[in-house]
Amino acid sequence: MKKIISVIMFLLASVSGFAQEAAKKTFWEDPFNSPMLPYYATVAFIGIVFFLIIIVLVILIRTLNLFIERVELQRAKLTGKEYVPSPSWWEKFSQKLNDSVPVEQEKDIELEHDYDGIRELDNHLPPWWKWLFYGCIVWAVVYFFIYHVSDSLPLMKQEYDTEVAQAKSSQQKASAAQPQNAIDENTLVYTKDEKIIERGKEVFARNACGSCHANDGGGNTIGPNLTDSYWIHGGGIKNVFSTIKNGVVEKGMPAWGKAMSINDVRDVTFFVMSLQGSKPAAPKAPQGELYKPAPEKSDSTKTSAPVK
């Protein structure tokens, strides 16, 4: 059973694997352009035809039975005997399953117990139940042999361990193929990279930065306005990055470097930088110092805002 299930799972997985390779979108996202459309359509078509054939067969058999019944009735009339319809296959089948004693014969299996008029019948267990029980015993023996004697299939714990090992090795492969470029405040340079800013916007929303800084960054009673050019901890990319990464825990700004990946911190920093000069609905009054970007070329006069 387990093998059958795993074969089915494998087939399903490989089918969806094909689909993803070819289209990148799953079948349900874009059914009409999916390469799997002919396949699913054929399966659905065969299923419907099969269903219709069964319905037609059932109707035919019922009509046939009706005719047979009429002929039998006529014959019974001619011979003067009483017509007793033969039991249908379902009646025979359910009798086989239950093997119950008909009400007329219950007297034969009555026990002598009588509790205030409530009597007891000596019914035996229904065959369907017995077969289920025997089946369980057989299954237990097979299971015990496969999993604990011959060890031909892995136990749950082993399955888990191999899956974890597989995931680890594929993770290692992936990270080896795509080395993480080290992100830190010393090398970070802000560019209006749409992709990074878009991802940063998601990080901002996902971590509910808006609950303290307002969704448009305009600030609220807790957090400062992130859209103006006044900064408590400096407005350069390096300052903003390290404020978000390390937080200002004593003032209520969490250290996000502990809660999210360094990539996410970079992305949300870019998003915050992109808010500069935007017009929030209810901007909070400026806090901190006006930040003037440092001049491009190094200058002997100190005009740049303090870099922490």
Ligand code: HEC
């Ligand atoms: C629990 C409330 C809270 C949340 C959530 C929060 N912040 Fe803050 N944040 C603050 C507070 C308070 C300050 C001001 C700290 C201070 O006064 O030194 C601050 C300061 C900042 C600053 C520096 C502002 C300046 O003027 O120097 C930045 C940038 C910032 N937050 C970004 C974020 C980002 C991005 C997120 C989401 C990942 C976020 N914050 C989530 C409360 C919050």
